[in-house]
Amino acid sequence: AQKVTQAQTEISVVEKEDVTLDCVYETRDTTYYLFWYKQPPSGELVFLIRRNSFDEQNEISGRYSWNFQKSTSSFNFTITASQVVDSAVYFCALTDSWGKLQFGAGTQVVVTP
Amino acid sequence: GAGVSQSPRYKVAKRGQDVALRCDPISGHVSLFWYQQALGQGPEFLTYFQNEAQLDKSGLPSDRFFAERPEGSVSTLKIQRTQQEDSAVYLCASSLVGGQGQRRQYFGPGTRLTVT
Numbered sequence: 390a391q392k393v394t395q396a397q398t399e400i401s402v403v404e405k406e407d408v409t410l411d412c413v414y415e416t417r418d419t420t421y422y423l424f425w426y427k428q429p430p431s432g433e434l435v436f437l438i439r440r441n442s443f444d445e446q447n448e449i450s451g452r453y454s455w456n457f458q459k460s461t462s463s464f465n466f467t468i469t470a471s472q473v474v475d476s477a478v479y480f481c482a483l484t485d486s487w488g489k490l491q492f493g494a495g496t497q498v499v500v501t502p
Numbered sequence: 503g504a505g506v507s508q509s510p511r512y513k514v515a516k517r518g519q520d521v522a523l524r525c526d527p528i529s530g531h532v533s534l535f536w537y538q539q540a541l542g543q544g545p546e547f548l549t550y551f552q553n554e555a556q557l558d559k560s561g562l563p564s565d566r567f568f569a570e571r572p573e574g575s576v577s578t579l580k581i582q583r584t585q586q587e588d589s590a591v592y593l594c595a596s597s598l599v600g601g602q603g604q605r606r607q608y609f610g611p612g613t614r615l616t617v618t
Contacts, residue, residue: 488605
């Protein structure tokens with residue numbers, strides 16, 4: 390069975406601080422995909438980033454970056470220089486080859502001016 | 503350039519009533535997923551369609567829940583004899599192709615169901 394754990398329930402930062410969100414996953418699949426989604430107060434889930442299980446290269450995309458470590462089954466996500474608009478719930482998710490998403494419980498990020 | 507739409511956005515039902523929730527996926531998208539999101543929780547998978555075929559319904563919590571996608575586009579999630587524990591946001595998502603886990607899913611705004 391697949392499982393995603395987001396240990397941080399809520400993170401509060403002041404604008405321009407960096408925010409790192411932790412995600413640990415469990416799966417028996419050898420091929421899988423990891424995602425981060427954002428859910429603002431409006432409720433709609435917004436896709437942020439995706440990584441596959443055979444590519445551990447970490448990347449930066451604008452203010453977003455991620456650290457994928459297969460050895461520790463972690464897929465952490467960082468927002469650099471946070472802004473008030475980044476306030477939302479962030480979900481880490483895992484899929485198998487068919488696409489069924491297994492979400493973590495989410496981390497509420499609160500950015501204050 | 504419409505995204506995934508869902509209706510109604512809000513539904514209040516009395517316990518025991520039947521409800522029907524509609525999802526209009528992005529045109530041409532093969533895969534369609536339904537998720538249930540309880541308050542303060544992450545979404546939980548309910549069921550998956552590839553075109554009109556329901557390939558996975560392992561997440562449906564009881565036989566009161568039924569989903570269909572008869573023509574491979576619009577989908578309806580029906581809940582019979584609603585119970586208070588059915589209160590949640592029901593999210594629909596679609597993706598362009600089927601059977602490819604790496605494909606991003608596009609989510610609708612959800613239907614918030616409150617059972618009183």
